[in-house]
Amino acid sequence: MRDSSDKTPIWKAIANAVRGDLAEGRYAVGDKLPTEAALADRFGVNRHTVRHGISVLVEEGLVRTRRGAGVFVAATPTDYPIGNRVRFHENLIAAGRRPEKRMLALDERAATIGEAQALQIEAGDPVCAYHGLSLADGQPIAVFESLFPLLRLPRITSALSETSSVTQALGIAGIDDYTRASTRLTAVRATATQALLLQVSEGDPLLRSSSMNQCAAGAPVEYGRTWFAGDRITLTL
Amino acid sequence: MRDSSDKTPIWKAIANAVRGDLAEGRYAVGDKLPTEAALADRFGVNRHTVRHGISVLVEEGLVRTRRGAGVFVAATPTDYPIGNRVRFHENLIAAGRRPEKRMLALDERAATIGEAQALQIEAGDPVCAYHGLSLADGQPIAVFESLFPLLRLPRITSALSETSSVTQALGIAGIDDYTRASTRLTAVRATATQALLLQVSEGDPLLRSSSMNQCAAGAPVEYGRTWFAGDRITLTL
DNA sequence: CTTTCCTATACAACTATACATATCTTATCA
DNA sequence: TGATAAGATATGTATAGTTGTATAGGAAAG
Numbered sequence: 001m002r003d004s005s006d007k008t009p010i011w012k013a014i015a016n017a018v019r020g021d022l023a024e025g026r027y028a029v030g031d032k033l034p035t036e037a038a039l040a041d042r043f044g045v046n047r048h049t050v051r052h053g054i055s056v057l058v059e060e061g062l063v064r065t066r067r068g069a070g071v072f073v074a075a076t077p078t079d080y081p082i083g084n085r086v087r088f089h090e091n092l093i094a095a096g097r098r099p100e101k102r103m104l105a106l107d108e109r110a111a112t113i114g115e116a117q118a119l120q121i122e123a124g125d126p127v128c129a130y131h132g133l134s135l136a137d138g139q140p141i142a143v144f145e146s147l148f149p150l151l152r153l154p155r156i157t158s159a160l161s162e163t164s165s166v167t168q169a170l171g172i173a174g175i176d177d178y179t180r181a182s183t184r185l186t187a188v189r190a191t192a193t194q195a196l197l198l199q200v201s202e203g204d205p206l207l208r209s210s211s212m213n214q215c216a217a218g219a220p221v222e223y224g225r226t227w228f229a230g231d232r233i234t235l236t237l
Numbered sequence: 238m239r240d241s242s243d244k245t246p247i248w249k250a251i252a253n254a255v256r257g258d259l260a261e262g263r264y265a266v267g268d269k270l271p272t273e274a275a276l277a278d279r280f281g282v283n284r285h286t287v288r289h290g291i292s293v294l295v296e297e298g299l300v301r302t303r304r305g306a307g308v309f310v311a312a313t314p315t316d317y318p319i320g321n322r323v324r325f326h327e328n329l330i331a332a333g334r335r336p337e338k339r340m341l342a343l344d345e346r347a348a349t350i351g352e353a354q355a356l357q358i359e360a361g362d363p364v365c366a367y368h369g370l371s372l373a374d375g376q377p378i379a380v381f382e383s384l385f386p387l388l389r390l391p392r393i394t395s396a397l398s399e400t401s402s403v404t405q406a407l408g409i410a411g412i413d414d415y416t417r418a419s420t421r422l423t424a425v426r427a428t429a430t431q432a433l434l435l436q437v438s439e440g441d442p443l444l445r446s447s448s449m450n451q452c453a454a455g456a457p458v459e460y461g462r463t464w465f466a467g468d469r470i471t472l473t474l
Numbered sequence: 475c476t477t478t479c480c481t482a483t484a485c486a487a488c489t490a491t492a493c494a495t496a497t498c499t500t501a502t503c504a
Numbered sequence: 505t506g507a508t509a510a511g512a513t514a515t516g517t518a519t520a521g522t523t524g525t526a527t528a529g530g531a532a533a534g
Contacts, residue, residue: 035522036522036523037521051523051524065523066522066523067522067523068521068523068524069522069523070522070523071522071523
């Protein structure tokens with residue numbers, strides 16, 4: 001494979017070869033690459049050398065590894081515009097991706113002091129907590145938790161249990177239109193649970209969006225926090 | 238230095254997540270948890286990994302499995318180990334929960350007879366009283382009141398106003414290390430104020446811990462009383 | 475000599491799949 | 505109404521495959 005004039009390391013040559021396969025479109029997004037053992041056999045090298053090459057592609061964001069499963073072609077980051085009307089589904093559909101929302105938990109409880117302050121209610125007032133996972137093309141994009149004031153929206157819990165769409169649920173609950181009153185963004189590190197749900201590594205940076213939506217009358221109807229996988233989403237203002 | 242990117246195994250993260258659901262009261266005793274397959278789907282992992290995590294909860298006695306039927310809640314509280322070194326934050330972090338502390342009041346006053354006896358000072362000697370609220374994952378866990386002898390620790394009040402960590406404040410005040418000399422536990426009924434802070438009903442049972450911490454030389458440096466929400470915390474010795 | 479690259483081995487962690495076994499649900503029949 | 509059987513559902517067990525990590529060592533270049 002190598003002649004005397006070839007001074008590029010084997011691991012780099014392997015990275016280039018696999019990157020070339022990806023560029024040629026031999027694999028689609030989500031496809032599984034040959035196993036490390038198979039690649040090592042094909043190139044006639046040790047598995048560690050293959051791993052070194054693949055690690056380059058991981059750094060570049062081209063592929064993603066899943067222990068026990070294999071190496072998979074990663075998706076390209078999605079642009080996600082933010083304005084005063086933010087609708088997750090519509091944004092992703094506009095970007096040509098297939099959105100999906102998975103409910104993780106839906107329950108009613110008492111608001112904490114901070115939550116009460118955000119929703120302009122009294123601490124201890126009942127709220128509806130909607131915890132879920134957002135995906136695009138089957139790949140997890142964000143985890144979110146939305147809080148709704150139950151005293152203003154008594155039927156929101158049952159509405160959410162019927163439709164996963166927040167917009168529709170608010171409509172059922174009597175809110176025909178709402179606008180984003182504020183959005184705050186920070187970068188945080190993924191907790192173990194968040195990392196698990198988003199299929200990233202613990203400690204990886206997440207983009208945390210804290211937002212407040214209000215009805216036409218100006219009363220807060222939703223206090224939402226969303227943690228985006230930083231390497232799969234780019235928020236644009 | 239502080240960059241400790243601890244890697245939590247997936248099975249442990251799942252155990253922590255489910256334990257958190259139990260502690261938050263999302264399931265009642267006897268309720269059936271989601272099936273292993275459902276949990277595996279939710280977290281995007283293999284069923285075996287979920288089983289590993291659940292086996293931890295079985296060991297802890299929180300859940301019980303019935304072949305062919307499902308996994309059922311056996312108990313709901315959070316474990317909270319107590320030794321001769323008790324650090325609220327570290328215990329909760331070790332349990333996979335997100336601890337938080339809110340200061341409610343910080344002032345200096347004269348010690349009562351009982352407090353003076355506990356701190357081995359003279360009645361009427363000045364003490365620093367630190368009143369606060371401890372939370373885990375946003376849920377109030379306990380209210381506490383810590384007393385510090387001002388004649389031994391003149392700078393403790395200003396130290397506590399800068400950091401919410403008792404350990405750090407004692408360090409600023411010159412106490413590098415301290416150990417728990419005694420712990421006494423009783424069950425009491427929640428007063429109206431305590432019930433409001435802990436988001437329980439007035440009269441609900443609380444676990445009252447009365448503890449004394451001493452410095453390396455053996456002199457008392459803190460006399461603390463903590464009222465735990467009994468349905469959210471179980472102290473293990 | 476030290477560093478880098480690569481090989482070699484072993485084990486841990488997680489996945490994938492299949493099948494066994496216990497329980498629950500539902501349809502059916504007397 | 506009640507009993508029974510069949511099918512669906514859920515946990516228990518087994519086996520093999522794949523990536524992650526640790527350790528050790530040889531070969532070549534600076």
